[in-house]
Amino acid sequence: MLFPYFYRKSQTDLYTIIDIETTGQSYKDGKITEIAAYRHNGIEVVDSFTSLINPECHIPYFITELTGISNEMVASAPRFYEVAKRLVEITAGTIFVAHNVSFDYKFIQEEFKRLGYEYKRKTMCTVKLSRKYLPGHPSYSLGRICDDLNIGIDGRHRASGDALATVKLFELILHKHINGTPNGDARQPKLF
Numbered sequence: 001m002l003f004p005y006f007y008r009k010s011q012t013d014l015y016t017i018i019d020i021e022t023t024g025q026s027y028k029d030g031k032i033t034e035i036a037a038y039r040h041n042g043i044e045v046v047d048s049f050t051s052l053i054n055p056e057c058h059i060p061y062f063i064t065e066l067t068g069i070s071n072e073m074v075a076s077a078p079r080f081y082e083v084a085k086r087l088v089e090i091t092a093g094t095i096f097v098a099h100n101v102s103f104d105y106k107f108i109q110e111e112f113k114r115l116g117y118e119y120k121r122k123t124m125c126t127v128k129l130s131r132k133y134l135p136g137h138p139s140y141s142l143g144r145i146c147d148d149l150n151i152g153i154d155g156r157h158r159a160s161g162d163a164l165a166t167v168k169l170f171e172l173i174l175h176k177h178i179n180g181t182p183n184g185d186a187r188q189p190k191l192f
Contacts, residue, residue, distance in 0.1 A: 014094040015040045015124070017170055019163035020104050021067045023055050025179035027106040031055030033069050033081060036159035037090045038167050040097075042174065045167060049090050050160045067157045079098075080111045088119075096121040099166045100141045126166055129173050145169065 017038045039047035052069065055074035064070045077148050087108070096103040101123045112119035130140050131143025137148050142162060145155040146153050151168045 013171070014046075015042070015097045016091045016094040016121075017097045017163055017167045018104050018108075019090075019098060019159045019166060020107055021063075021069055021130040021157065023063055023105055023160050024055060027103075031057055032107055032111055032184050033059060033063075033067070033074055033088065035083065035177050036158040036163035037087065038163055039090050039169070040167065045071070047090055049083075051083050052165075053083060053087075054079050064100045065183045067120065069158075081115055083118075084112065084115060089158065090164050091121055094121070095124050097126060097166070097170060099126045099169070101127075113145050118152060126173065130169065133176055142169075 017040055019036050020032050021034040022030045022173055029165070033052075033055050034052050037048065038045045040144060045126040054074045056079060059071050059074065061071060096105055098145050102125070105121075105123055109119050127140050130137070130145055134149070137145055139145065142165060143153065143156060145151075146165050149169070149172065151165055151172070153161050153165040155164075
C-alpha cells in the first residue's frame with residue numbers, strides 16, 4: 001500500500017496542507033520567509049494560519065523577483081520562533097501535506113532544530129499522489145498540474161496562494177479516490 005495514511009480509520013483524520021517560501025533551495029543554509037498552513041478535515045478547511053517570517057538574513061534578489069517578498073516586507077515580520085507554537089498547534093495530530101513535501105518539511109524541521117526542538121509529523125506528498133492518481137500529465141509541478149486541471153492559483157510563488165492551490169488539488173485527489181460514494185462524501189473510507 002503506497003499511501004497507508006489515506007485509509008481513514010476514523011472520522012477525525014486531519015491533514016494540514018502547507019506551503020513555504022524561502023531564501024533559497026537548501027534547508028541547511030536557507031531560511032523561511034513565509035508560511036501558510038490550512039488544516040483540513042477531509043471535507044473542508046477548518047483552520048488556517050499564514051504569516052511572513054523575518055528570516056534574520058538577506059533575501060537574495062532572485063528570490064524577491066520570484067516571490068515578491070522583499071527584505072523590507074519581512075523586516076517587521078515575526079521571527080520563526082514567534083510563530084513556531086502556532087505551527088505546532090495547527091499541525092498537531094494531522095498529516096503534513098505539501099506539494100513536494102520533502103522540501104517544506106525539511107525546512108520546517110531545520111527551523112525547529114535551530115530552536116533546539118524536534119518536529120515530526122506523518123507526511124504526504126501531492127506530487128506523488130498526483131502522479132499516481134492523475135496520470136498522463138507532462139509535468140507535476142504545482143503550476144503546471146494546476147493549469148492542466150483548471151485550478152486557479154491566486155498568488156503564485158506566495159505561500160498562501162500555493163497552499164490554497166494545493167488544498168484544491170488535494171481535494172480533487174480525495175474526491176477521485178472515494179470508492180462507492182455517489183456524492184463524493186470524503187467521510188467515507190478511502191485508500192490512496
